[in-house]
Amino acid sequence: METVTTLGPTSPPLSVRDLWVEYRAERGLVKAVRGVSFDLASEESLALIGESGCGKTTLGVALIRLLVKTARIRQGEVIYRRDGRAVDVLGLNPRELRRFRWRECAMVFQSALNAFNPVLRIWDQIHDTAQAHGMVSRDEVRRRAMQLLEQVQLDPRRVIDAYSHELSGGMRQRVLLAMSLLLNPQVLILDEPTTALDILTQRTIIDLLRRLKADVGFSMIFISHDLSTAAELADRVATMYAGTIVEIGPVNDIFYRPAHPYTLGLIRAVPTVTGEFEELRSIPGAPPDLIDPPEGCKFHPRCPYATPQCRTEEPVLQPYYGETHAVACFNVARVQQDTGDLGARFSQSLGDSIL
Amino acid sequence: MSEYLIEARNLVRTFGTRKARVTAVDDVSFGIREGEVVCLVGESGCGKTTTGKMITSLLKPTTGQVLYQGRPVWRPDGRKADDFKTYRLGVQIIHQDPYASLNPSHTIYKILSTPLLHHKLVASPAEAMTRVVELLNTVGLGPVEDFLTKYPHQLSGGQRQRVSVARALTVNPRCIVADEAVSMVDVSIRVGLLNILSDLKRTLGVTYLFITHDLAVAKFFAWEGRIAVMYVVSIVEFASTPQLINSALHPYSKALLAAVPEADPELTRHKQRLQLRSQDIPSLLALPSGCRFHPRCPFFEPGLCDVQRPELTLLEDNHYVACHVAARQAGVAGA
Ligand SMILES: Nc1ncnc2c1ncn2[C@@H]1O[C@H](COP(=O)(O)OP(=O)(O)OP(=O)(O)O)[C@@H](O)[C@H]1O
Ligand SMILES: Nc1ncnc2c1ncn2[C@@H]1O[C@H](COP(=O)(O)OP(=O)(O)OP(=O)(O)O)[C@@H](O)[C@H]1O
Ligand SMILES: [Mg+2]
Ligand SMILES: [Mg+2]
Numbered sequence: 001m002e003t004v005t006t007l008g009p010t011s012p013p014l015s016v017r018d019l020w021v022e023y024r025a026e027r028g029l030v031k032a033v034r035g036v037s038f039d040l041a042s043e044e045s046l047a048l049i050g051e052s053g054c055g056k057t058t059l060g061v062a063l064i065r066l067l068v069k070t071a072r073i074r075q076g077e078v079i080y081r082r083d084g085r086a087v088d089v090l091g092l093n094p095r096e097l098r099r100f101r102w103r104e105c106a107m108v109f110q111s112a113l114n115a116f117n118p119v120l121r122i123w124d125q126i127h128d129t130a131q132a133h134g135m136v137s138r139d140e141v142r143r144r145a146m147q148l149l150e151q152v153q154l155d156p157r158r159v160i161d162a163y164s165h166e167l168s169g170g171m172r173q174r175v176l177l178a179m180s181l182l183l184n185p186q187v188l189i190l191d192e193p194t195t196a197l198d199i200l201t202q203r204t205i206i207d208l209l210r211r212l213k214a215d216v217g218f219s220m221i222f223i224s225h226d227l228s229t230a231a232e233l234a235d236r237v238a239t240m241y242a243g244t245i246v247e248i249g250p251v252n253d254i255f256y257r258p259a260h261p262y263t264l265g266l267i268r269a270v271p272t273v274t275g276e277f278e279e280l281r282s283i284p285g286a287p288p289d290l291i292d293p294p295e296g297c298k299f300h301p302r303c304p305y306a307t308p309q310c311r312t313e314e315p316v317l318q319p320y321y322g323e324t325h326a327v328a329c330f331n332v333a334r335v336q337q338d339t340g341d342l343g344a345r346f347s348q349s350l351g352d353s354i355l
Numbered sequence: 356m357s358e359y360l361i362e363a364r365n366l367v368r369t370f371g372t373r374k375a376r377v378t379a380v381d382d383v384s385f386g387i388r389e390g391e392v393v394c395l396v397g398e399s400g401c402g403k404t405t406t407g408k409m410i411t412s413l414l415k416p417t418t419g420q421v422l423y424q425g426r427p428v429w430r431p432d433g434r435k436a437d438d439f440k441t442y443r444l445g446v447q448i449i450h451q452d453p454y455a456s457l458n459p460s461h462t463i464y465k466i467l468s469t470p471l472l473h474h475k476l477v478a479s480p481a482e483a484m485t486r487v488v489e490l491l492n493t494v495g496l497g498p499v500e501d502f503l504t505k506y507p508h509q510l511s512g513g514q515r516q517r518v519s520v521a522r523a524l525t526v527n528p529r530c531i532v533a534d535e536a537v538s539m540v541d542v543s544i545r546v547g548l549l550n551i552l553s554d555l556k557r558t559l560g561v562t563y564l565f566i567t568h569d570l571a572v573a574k575f576f577a578w579e580g581r582i583a584v585m586y587v588v589s590i591v592e593f594a595s596t597p598q599l600i601n602s603a604l605h606p607y608s609k610a611l612l613a614a615v616p617e618a619d620p621e622l623t624r625h626k627q628r629l630q631l632r633s634q635d636i637p638s639l640l641a642l643p644s645g646c647r648f649h650p651r652c653p654f655f656e657p658g659l660c661d662v663q664r665p666e667l668t669l670l671e672d673n674h675y676v677a678c679h680v681a682a683r684q685a686g687v688a689g690a
Binding site for chain 1: 512542543549550574600612624626628631635636
């Protein structure tokens with residue numbers, strides 16, 4: 001049920017509190033999302049990064065409650081706010097949920113590029129979607145679709161009557177973006193929006209997303225295992241490991257002053273193209289088993305900073321640097337000593353850009 | 356003796372029927388010295404895998420020749436050269452898709468021991484076991500006992516990719532064609548795998564043709580080697596890695612370098628971009644005349660670029676570029 005409350009002007013569109021999601025599998029319960037909490041600010045772009053299987057997609061899908069049947073939200077709270085109303089997303093009935101998806105919160109799925117129906121024209125797919133969500137006027141849908149296709153820098157007349165196989169990957173991704181904006185949602189969730197695309201196409205999508213966000217003014221959660229997309233598009237970055245957020249903060253803090261050993265490891269493992277040769281370091285070991293995760297901090301078996309405490313006790317997110325940067329690690333002070341070279345990288349890039 | 360361990364000469368490959376024929380690779384030439392790393396980069400569909408498969412003879416060139424240790428691999432009548440087997444064992448490929456390339460019904464032990472026994476590289480099954488254990492250790496798959504009896508589907512993408520590396524190593528190749536060998540692997544373990552491949556270069560002197568669409572990976576892996584940039588069907592620039600990364604001359608390479616997002620917020624947000632005239636990737640069915648990049652190139656000169664195909668030309672030390680405009684700027688005529 002919808003609850004009506006009075007909210008301040010700065011209330012975030014989305015607040016997630018202590019969210020747990022698990023899958024039933026043959027071997028046991030897969031703890032895919034474990035106690036995730038965060039706020040998504042208005043017109044903010046938040047990147048979720050982390051390696052394959054850490055729970056990014058599950059978290060995204062849980063927010064719009066499109067989980068598969070074998071999945072269950074064990075506990076938690078998802079509050080959505082718009083125009084002074086607050087909605088308890090986990091309490092919505094099916095009818096309310098359908099309204100919520102697309103109109104309030106739309107998601108573009110991972111590998112959706114291949115999800116187009118091959119025998120339908122783009123227009124039919126857009127029209128079907130619009131109809132399913134209560135936009136009945138064919139003319140109005142058509143007008144809105146043309147306008148959106150133009151907004152994602154496609155030639156509307158050429159694209160709207162095309163079949164998906166006639167479009168390149170980048171064009172399909174743009175059609176998906178246009179469709180997700182059809183009902184003017186406030187929150188957009190994008191799962192790996194640029195992953196399957198070539199460099200030049202990726203660039204178009206990234207620039208487009210930045211422009212759209214400025215023009216249309218939505219909030220965005222985008223999921224990516226690719227740090228460079230996050231560096232490029234995010235206002236804030238959340239690192240996920242084994243189903244939980246282990247660090248969250250402003251994009252520059254995360255890249256130049258990471259406080260969690262796993263974030264530091266990720267950043268040190270990714271080369272930049274520009275500049276001189278850099279040594280890279282790999283993160284030892286393999287990702288944890290989410291059915292039978294290790295005791296204590298889930299990262300401790302791979303962590304060079306681990307102490308006996310880490311093996312038995314799981315650290316929780318705590319403010320680290322100012323109010324905006326939080327980290328779940330007992331050894332922040334020691335990690336910090338090792339991030340000096342990233343700070344140097346920061347001043348160097350700043351220097352280059354001033355030149 | 357040739358300067359190169361392996362060499363591609365004017366490789367052309369077409370696909371399809373007589374009615375609908377496409378050229379996937381057109382006139383590709385390069386050589387790789389013993390112990391050297393050459394990276395082949397370029398966007399999807401530009402012909403990287405097709406080139407790699409011709410280098411390893413998994414595909415026969417429509418025209419052109421592959422030379423191993425200076426000797427042609429194909430005879431003029433299209434049959435295999437007499438010492439084909441030496442070449443076949445000497446040049447191994449790691450396939451782009453680790454899911455498709457490992458036999459799903461064989462255990463890891465079987466996958467690795469079969470080539471050893473088949474090519475009589477070991478004298479007995481016991482010796483095969485010793486060698487398989489050695490190989491698994493080389494690619495960092497331990498504890499070894501855990502892996503011997505597993506099937507490919509029981510492994511993660513990264514582990515499977517390492518089995519592919521181990522399998523390529525079974526026959527002691529001198530050259531490995533690594534086709535997107537780390538692309539499906541997570542960042543957190545990618546560097547580890549790249550380091551394993553680098554170690555093989557240092558300890559065994561393995562020569563690499565390293566195929567990737569990821570410029571950052573190419574730079575890291577081939578810093579002491581060279582990079583060839585492909586744009587639809589052919590190579591447009593070939594230079595030492597630092598030259599290519601820091602002073603690319605072909606407009607397409609420049610566009611790629613300018614467009615690639617970087618894992619560094621300030622750097623990536625302040626990069627100079629290069630605006631292309633068009634976003635459309637040409638279809639193989641209707642390749643542009645002259646320079647294939649001309650419809651997109653910001654430096655396009657009508658009457659020249661759309662008429663005359665530029666050839667890969669030496670413009671600076673070890674730096675080959677196929678561009679009329681770059682050639683003129685470098686003071687080299689007749690590209
Ligand atoms: N339907 C399912 N049944 C059982 N387990 C599942 C199911 N879907 C996902 N999982 C498991 O849940 C965990 C989280 O998966 P999820 O897809 O959310 O990860 P991800 O971070 O999005 O990974 P990727 O980067 O590979 O997309 C993984 O361990 C995965 O194996
Ligand atoms: N067996 C085949 N039959 C017909 N066309 C083919 C065949 N193999 C490849 N092609 C075509 O040749 C072109 C080059 O393909 P290739 O696989 O070499 O590209 P690539 O550079 O490796 O791309 P990617 O980065 O996507 O792996 C593509 O247009 C492809 O569709
Ligand atoms: Mg995912
Ligand atoms: Mg390929």
